[in-house]
Amino acid sequence: MSSIEQPQIDGYRILRVVGHGGMSTVYLAEQASLGRKVALKVMLPEALADEVSRARFENEARTIARLQHPHIVGIHEVGRTADGLPFYSMPYLPRGHLAQRNLRGDQQKVAAILRAMLAALDFAHVRGVVHRDVKAENVLFDENERPMLADFGIALRRGNNPRLTSTGLAVGSTAYMPPEQARGREVDRRADIYSIGVLAWEMLTGRLPFNAGDALSMALKHVQDPIPRLPPVLRHWQGFIDKSLSKQPADRYASAQEMLDALDELERRAGRNFGPVEVPAPTDDDAPVQPARRAGWKPWALALAAVAALAFGAHALRGSRTDTLPASEDVARAQAPAARGEALPAPAADPQTGLSEAAPGADASGIGAYLANAEQQLREGHLLAPANGNAWDSLDAAWRVDATHPQTQMLTARVFDALADLGERSLGDGDLDAARTAFARARELDARRGGDGSAIALLRKRLDGALGKRLDMLVARQDRAGAEALLAGTRWLGLEAPRSAALQARVAGMAKAKATATTSAPASAAPVAKAGADVRTVSRGDYARFVAETSRASAECGRNGLFGGKRDWKTAGNEGSPVVCVSAADAQAYAAWLSSRDKRRYRLPSAGELRAQATSPVSGWLTLCADAGCRKRMASGKARALEAGRGYADVGIRLVREG
Incomplete structure (x- = not known):
C-alpha cells in the first residue's frame, strides 16, 4: 500500500487525514454500524518493519484500553486493516487541542483544565502508568468542551520491556520534559507532575517557561x-x-492528588484574586519557537547531549538525589531488610526478550513464581520474615516485574490486610516494635499503590482501638509505668491531639499505688464488703459526657432483633437510665477518666459490695475481671464468665468512690 492510499477497514468509511505521527496516521472515519464519527489511528507500513515501533503501538493500545476515565481518551476497537496494519479506533474530538487556545490570565479556566488533567494522571499513576509526554497538543476537547488526555504512545508501565520505554534515551517533547527525563534516566509519576507545571505556566502566561531554538x-x-x-x-x-x-x-x-490538593488550597487563599487578570502578551524574545516547542528527541541529539553532558554534568548532577520515590521515615528506620531497600533485587531481564526470568511454570511476564511464593508465604504466616523468604519480598519482586498485573494488585490488597492484622495484634500484645514496623510497611505499600490515605486512616483507627484496649488492661492492673511506656512508644501512630490528650489524662489519673488483689482475683478471692461503701450507678448521660471528651468507640452489643440494626449504649434507654452495652474495658476507662476529672479515686466494686447493693432494674453490673488479662469478667457478684471485649444489654456500670 502506498503512502497516499487510504487503508481499507471493514465497518469504517475513511473520510480524511486529521494527523500524522512518526509511526502512525490518524484518520477521521465513520463507523457504519453506529453511524458515528471516530478517529482511526493506523500504523504506518514502514513502522511495521520496526519491531520497537510496532511494540510501542501495541503497548499504547493496551495501556489506553486499561484506563477508563472521564478525562482520558479511550479506545472503541482494536484490529487490523485489510493489508494487515494494526489500528485502533477512538472517539473523534472535534474541538481541537489546548495549544490552539489562548487562556492567558483566565485563572478559573486554567484551574479547571489542571484539575481534569491531574485527576486523569492520578487515575493512570495508581495503575502504574506514567504518561511521559504531557503537553498542550495532547490535551483535546470533546463536543462538551471537556478536556481529555490523549497519546499514551510513550507511556511507561511498570514491567514494560525496557527497549519499548527507552531507559537511557530521552523520549517526549523537550518543551515539557523534566530534567531527569532529558538526561535519559528512569522516571516515575513525578515526571508528569513537572510537565503539568510547565502546562500550567504556559496556560497562565501564554508562553513556555523555557524557550530555545532547538530540542537540545x-x-x-x-x-x-x-x-x-x-x-x-x-x-x-x-x-x-x-x-x-x-x-x-x-x-x-509526590502525587497528582497532592498537586490537586495544593491547587485547591491556592484558589482558596487567592480568593477574589483568582479571577481573570491582564497578563502581558509574549514578546518576540520569549514567544514559543515552534520547532523546539513541539520537538521530541532526534537521534542526532543524543550525540550532542553526550558532549553537552561533559560540559555541564558535574555541575548539574552535583548533589542530585535518587529518582525513585522516597521511602517513609518510619520504613527507613525499620530493621527488616526490605524497609532499607534490601528486598529482592529487580529480576534480571533477558537481553533478547526484555522479560524477567522466573521459575519454571511462570507466566509470560515472568511474574508467576513471585506470586506463587507470596501466596504460600502468606498462608504460612511468613509476612516479613525470614529474609528473602517472606511475602513482602515476593510482592516487592512482583511489583518490579508488573505492578499492574491483576494478581499483583490482588496480592497487594491481601498483604496490606495482613500487615494491618499484624499491627493490631502486635499492639494488643504489647510488641510495639512489631506494630510500628507493620504500620510503616502498610503506609509504604499504600503509597506505592497510589492510595488516597483513606486506608491508612482506617488502619490508624484500628490501631487506636488496640492501643485503647492495651491501655485499659494496664489501667486495670494499675501499671502506671507500663501505661506511660505504652503511650511514649506509640507516638508514631500520629493520633490527633484531643485523642492523645485523653489517653494521657487517663494515665495521669491513675493511682500510684499498686492495684489491690481484687482487681484481678477470681470470685473466691473477692474482698469482704465494706460497710457503707459508696456504690453508685453510671447513667447514660454520665457515660455520654465521657465519650464526648474521649471519643471512645462503642462496644459490640449484638443487634436489635433478627433484622434490626446494631445495638450500642446510645440506643438503650434515655439519658437518666443506667448505661448498658458497655464492655469491661469501657467500665475501667470510665473509672479512670472520672478519677482524673474529680480528683478522687473511683473503682469497680467487689462482689461482696455488689451483693449488699443489688437493687436495680438492670440485672447485671460490671465488677471484677475473672482472669489476669481481663478476657472474661463477672457481673452482679456471680460467676458469669462474660466476654470482656463486648457489651450486654443487661449489664451496666457501678463504681465505688473511695474517700
Whole structure:
C-alpha cells in the first residue's frame, strides 16, 4: 500500500487525514454500524518493519484500553486493516487541542483544565502508568468542551520491556520534559507532575517557561536554568509552580492528588484574586519557537547531549538525589531488610526478550513464581520474615516485574490486610516494635499503590482501638509505668491531639499505688464488703459526657432483633437510665477518666459490695475481671464468665468512690 492510499477497514468509511505521527496516521472515519464519527489511528507500513515501533503501538493500545476515565481518551476497537496494519479506533474530538487556545490570565479556566488533567494522571499513576509526554497538543476537547488526555504512545508501565520505554534515551517533547527525563534516566509519576507545571505556566502566561531554538538547547534549559518568575498579577501561583518545576523529583509534589490538593488550597487563599487578570502578551524574545516547542528527541541529539553532558554534568548532577520515590521515615528506620531497600533485587531481564526470568511454570511476564511464593508465604504466616523468604519480598519482586498485573494488585490488597492484622495484634500484645514496623510497611505499600490515605486512616483507627484496649488492661492492673511506656512508644501512630490528650489524662489519673488483689482475683478471692461503701450507678448521660471528651468507640452489643440494626449504649434507654452495652474495658476507662476529672479515686466494686447493693432494674453490673488479662469478667457478684471485649444489654456500670 502506498503512502497516499487510504487503508481499507471493514465497518469504517475513511473520510480524511486529521494527523500524522512518526509511526502512525490518524484518520477521521465513520463507523457504519453506529453511524458515528471516530478517529482511526493506523500504523504506518514502514513502522511495521520496526519491531520497537510496532511494540510501542501495541503497548499504547493496551495501556489506553486499561484506563477508563472521564478525562482520558479511550479506545472503541482494536484490529487490523485489510493489508494487515494494526489500528485502533477512538472517539473523534472535534474541538481541537489546548495549544490552539489562548487562556492567558483566565485563572478559573486554567484551574479547571489542571484539575481534569491531574485527576486523569492520578487515575493512570495508581495503575502504574506514567504518561511521559504531557503537553498542550495532547490535551483535546470533546463536543462538551471537556478536556481529555490523549497519546499514551510513550507511556511507561511498570514491567514494560525496557527497549519499548527507552531507559537511557530521552523520549517526549523537550518543551515539557523534566530534567531527569532529558538526561535519559528512569522516571516515575513525578515526571508528569513537572510537565503539568510547565502546562500550567504556559496556560497562565501564554508562553513556555523555557524557550530555545532547538530540542537540545531546550532540554539544557530545563536542567540548568532557574525557574522564571510569574508576572505580579499571578504571583500567588509562584509557590505552586516552583514546587512543580523543581529540578529534583523528590522536591516536587509526590502525587497528582497532592498537586490537586495544593491547587485547591491556592484558589482558596487567592480568593477574589483568582479571577481573570491582564497578563502581558509574549514578546518576540520569549514567544514559543515552534520547532523546539513541539520537538521530541532526534537521534542526532543524543550525540550532542553526550558532549553537552561533559560540559555541564558535574555541575548539574552535583548533589542530585535518587529518582525513585522516597521511602517513609518510619520504613527507613525499620530493621527488616526490605524497609532499607534490601528486598529482592529487580529480576534480571533477558537481553533478547526484555522479560524477567522466573521459575519454571511462570507466566509470560515472568511474574508467576513471585506470586506463587507470596501466596504460600502468606498462608504460612511468613509476612516479613525470614529474609528473602517472606511475602513482602515476593510482592516487592512482583511489583518490579508488573505492578499492574491483576494478581499483583490482588496480592497487594491481601498483604496490606495482613500487615494491618499484624499491627493490631502486635499492639494488643504489647510488641510495639512489631506494630510500628507493620504500620510503616502498610503506609509504604499504600503509597506505592497510589492510595488516597483513606486506608491508612482506617488502619490508624484500628490501631487506636488496640492501643485503647492495651491501655485499659494496664489501667486495670494499675501499671502506671507500663501505661506511660505504652503511650511514649506509640507516638508514631500520629493520633490527633484531643485523642492523645485523653489517653494521657487517663494515665495521669491513675493511682500510684499498686492495684489491690481484687482487681484481678477470681470470685473466691473477692474482698469482704465494706460497710457503707459508696456504690453508685453510671447513667447514660454520665457515660455520654465521657465519650464526648474521649471519643471512645462503642462496644459490640449484638443487634436489635433478627433484622434490626446494631445495638450500642446510645440506643438503650434515655439519658437518666443506667448505661448498658458497655464492655469491661469501657467500665475501667470510665473509672479512670472520672478519677482524673474529680480528683478522687473511683473503682469497680467487689462482689461482696455488689451483693449488699443489688437493687436495680438492670440485672447485671460490671465488677471484677475473672482472669489476669481481663478476657472474661463477672457481673452482679456471680460467676458469669462474660466476654470482656463486648457489651450486654443487661449489664451496666457501678463504681465505688473511695474517700
